[in-house]
Amino acid sequence: MCVLFATAIAARAQDSTNAQAAKIIAQLNRTVTYRDVAISPDGTRAAWVLGRVGASGAALHLYERETNRDVEVSLSKSAAKDREDTGPAWSPDSKTVAFLSAGGKDGAPQLWTVNTGSTKAKKLADLTGYAAKPRWSSDGKQIAFLYVEGAHGGGPLTATGPQTGVIDEAFHNQRIAVVDADSGVVRQASPGDLNIYDFDWSRDTKQFAATAAPGPGDNNWWIAQLYTIDSASGKATSIYKPKLEIAVPRWSPDGTQIAFIEGIMSDEGAHGGDLYTIPASGGAPVDHMPGRKTSASSITWRKPEQILFSEYSGSGVNLSTLDLQSGTIEERWHGDEEARTAGTYPNLAIASDGITCAITRSSFAHPPEVWMGRIGEWQPVTHGNDGVTPMWGPAESLEWTSDGFQVHGWLLKPMRPAPGKSPLVVDVHGGPSSILLPGWPAYNGTVALLAASGYYVLLPNPRGSYGGGEAFTQANVKDFGHGDLRDIMTGVDAAMAKYPIDPDRLGITGWSYGGFMTMFGVTQTTRFKAAVAGA
Secondary structure: OHHHHHHHHHHHHHHHHHHHHHHHHHHHHOOEEEEEEEEOOOOOEEEEEEEEOOOOOEEEEEEEOOOOEEEEOEOOOOOOOOOEEEEEEEOOOOOEEEEEEOOOHHHOOEEEEEEOOOOEOEEEEEOOOEEEEEEEOOOOOEEEEEEEOOOOOOOOOOOOOOOOOOOOOOOOOOEEEEEEOOOOOEEEOOOOOEEEEEEEEOOOOOEEEEEEEEOOHHHHHHHOEEEEEEOOOOOEEEEEOOOOEEEEEEEOOOOOEEEEEEEOOOOOOOOOEEEEEEEOOOOOOEEOOOOOOOEEEEEEEEEOOEEEEEEEEOOEEEEEEEEOOOOOEEEEEEEOOEEEOOOOOOOOOEOOOOOEEEEEEEOOOOOOEEEEEEOOOOEEOOOOOOOOOOOOOOEEEEEEEEOOEEEEEEEEOOOOOOOOOEEEEEEEOOOOOOOOOOOOHHHOHHHHHHHHOOOEEEEEEOOOOOOOOHHHHHHHOOOOOHHHHHHHHHHHHHHHHHOOEEEEEEEEEEEOHHHHHHHHHHHHOOOEEEEEEEO
């Protein structure tokens, strides 16, 4: 009888745990997301792509500051069924937004435009394959974008689908395509033997700056060089072969220089490193951040002698300016949060005044919303997640010393710590060139579930991560696992020194490189009693 009674109590407890987990997952899946934020050059309007974590489809929204009006842009009925909008870009006169939507045949992308004051978009061009990152020319007559014409599957870093019948042996390189903004006529503007990863127009529209390498794209991002490409003839000239990876090429307003980020990087899109400039005609590049203990992640020119850039910095994000004449860097804002200006691929959403911007902000305590205004003086302009509160405990920024390095991490505390000591799970990020920022955990439900279920969760940024300078990011080169694990275990000890954590109930998990660290870690120490490796 006692056994049956105990079994019934355990079953009820399990049912309660399952119900709580389902409640947390449902809340996270309802999180409204704001991607690809763009601001009009005159600073009066913004655009973003709105979706939900647990739902397919995402639609373009336009916002007007003066009226505080937020509207969803409509497409034709034939295009709206499986709508997935991306990459809004404002015309130079702030009157039109160009964007892509996967609403064509078999999900093919289409290029659309919508005028301010209207909610109905006009289709400019039907495309095939894959398209991304539309950008206007400075005269407003053309729109350039990345294009993998005729490709099967997704972008250049996505495996292609199986081919049947006559097998196509050609590489489908991602190229720069240009469309006439009036007629919708599309032409290829970069050579077919180069895969373009990112690009920027010159102010006179005669050239592109691009990071590129011979295809296929999923192989060669790590050896990309910096090119200038004639926008009329397509002739490409390599002006810099980097020692490491490069990203985010941006042409100066006066056409004399190109800025970019160079550093050791793991995945395209997860950019970090030092900020460089090089003469547009080629020559010796200049590293403007030697020894700086941050990692630049996106850049934009404010004027010919000044660059605004975002950088990972220890516990969060900075927005800083570089004065090229004096060489000084000034931090304009820091936030211990996840702050995104324009989605995964960085392109700062800054107005032409160089100070007004739109930004998506979130933290462990606050779900994402779009904010707009002068740097550091933003006000929220969306309220899609109003009333949503965390179902886990508070987060604390932790710092510790390991092998002479200053290492940073976040400790997410349990909502209701158990009497006595509680278990702890370490969640190691991928990369390793990446960083864990303290953002709303909508895409990492494991962290939320653990912290809501009585666990402490340690989220470390060990050597190899961004945020501590390029030397720190390169500190695990030819030493994968060893030094990083020492950093992680020292972080576990730092957490245990502050909180009642049970040393006999430690776990480790991670995805991608974090999965490697999980599998490696349990061969080096017996302190972890459970391990779950992903990817």
